Amino acid sequence: xxxxxxxxxxxxxxxxxxxxxxxxxxxxxxxxxxxxxxxxxxxxxxxxxxxxxxxxxxxxxxxxxxxxxxxxxxxxxxxxxxxxxxxxxxxxxxxxxxxxxxxxxxxxxxxxxxxxxxxxxxxxxxxxxxxxxxxxxxxx
Amino acid sequence: xxxxxxxxxxxxxxxxxxxxxxxxxxxxxxxxxxxxxxxxxxxxxxxxxxxxxxxxxxxxxxxxxxxxxxxxxxxxxxxxxxxxxxxxxxxxxxxxxxxxxxxxxxxxxxxxxxxxxxxxxxxx
Numbered sequence: 001x002x003x004x005x006x007x008x009x010x011x012x013x014x015x016x017x018x019x020x021x022x023x024x025x026x027x028x029x030x031x032x033x034x035x036x037x038x039x040x041x042x043x044x045x046x047x048x049x050x051x052x053x054x055x056x057x058x059x060x061x062x063x064x065x066x067x068x069x070x071x072x073x074x075x076x077x078x079x080x081x082x083x084x085x086x087x088x089x090x091x092x093x094x095x096x097x098x099x100x101x102x103x104x105x106x107x108x109x110x111x112x113x114x115x116x117x118x119x120x121x122x123x124x125x126x127x128x129x130x131x132x133x134x135x136x137x138x139x140x
Numbered sequence: 141x142x143x144x145x146x147x148x149x150x151x152x153x154x155x156x157x158x159x160x161x162x163x164x165x166x167x168x169x170x171x172x173x174x175x176x177x178x179x180x181x182x183x184x185x186x187x188x189x190x191x192x193x194x195x196x197x198x199x200x201x202x203x204x205x206x207x208x209x210x211x212x213x214x215x216x217x218x219x220x221x222x223x224x225x226x227x228x229x230x231x232x233x234x235x236x237x238x239x240x241x242x243x244x245x246x247x248x249x250x251x252x253x254x255x256x257x258x259x260x261x262x263x264x
Contacts, residue, residue, distance in 0.1 A: 003198045006189065024246050030256075031243040035234040042156065042229075046149050055146050055205040062198035093226075096186055100227035101234055104178040108247030113171035115262040119239030121164045129242040129257070 003062040007091035014098045024105045026098065036097060043093045044083040052076075052084035063088055145205035146218040150225045157229040166235035168228070178231060183223045190219050 001009075018024050026032040050056050052073055060067035064087070065080025075081050082090065108114045121128055142148070160166045168175060191213040193199055201216055209217040238245055244253040252260040 003193060026246065029244065029246065031234065031237050031241065031245050035237045038233050039230055046153060049149050050146065053145065053205065055202050056199050057202070058199050059197050062196070096182060096226060097230045099185070100178050100182050100230045103181060104174065104231050104234070105246045107174045107177040112177060113174040114247055116167045116170055117238070117258070117262050118166045118235040119164065119242065121239055123163045125164065125240050128240050
């Protein structure tokens with residue numbers, strides 16, 4: 001199988017795991033998509049270093065785009081690449097992150113260290129749910 | 141070039157997320173057994189994928205920019221560390237959003253959330 005095929009299959013499998021098998025349903029929660037948006041941004045930065053230097057090279061036979069050139073940087077955008085990385089890396093990363101978080105939430109739901117919950121922030125944080133937002137939330 | 145280039149990227153990921161544990165009280169380190177249950181399967185599954193991809197030439201590593209320490213199957217140690225560091229960063233990010241927003245994640249006991257927001261803080 002090519003990297004493209006494996007990456008698409010991995011995303012589909014983990015989505016089925018989340019929505020049907022263990023029913024953590026993270027894909028239907030804004031907490032997941034907010035966290036994923038942050039993670040995806042930093043993936044583009046860090047993976048751009050890994051693939052742009054390049055530390056990792058790809059074979060054109062395994063991806064939609066071309067092979068990483070021998071003595072040059074791959075394109076920043078285009079030829080199947082986003083921020084130097086094959087777009088397949090975004091699928092790889094999505095599957096990795098979603099699988100991790102499905103397992104994390106599933107373990108908590110099964111009673112493995114469900115608590116202590118995260119928060120409250122020790123520092124003032126923009127957009128924080130403040131006391132009186134529908135919850136008794138004591139800072140400190 | 142430096143053999144620590146790849147590891148330096150991982151160090152950036154660690155530094156970029158570890159502070160959440162202090163500043164936002166993500167409390168992931170206090171739930172380390174649960175963290176293991178999330179991270180270990182990811183290390184196993186994605187290392188297997190990596191071994192397949194390396195064996196079939198999907199990708200390769202610049203020998204001058206990785207540590208040079210390899211596991212069986214020519215799997216660079218750097219890659220295994222990636223599969224440890226990135227899942228932990230993902231959990232810290234999810235818990236950071238929860239610490240700030242209190243949004244329902246799906247592990248709360250029944251009746252402790254209202255309109256998708258947690259209303260009970262649970263034991264500390």
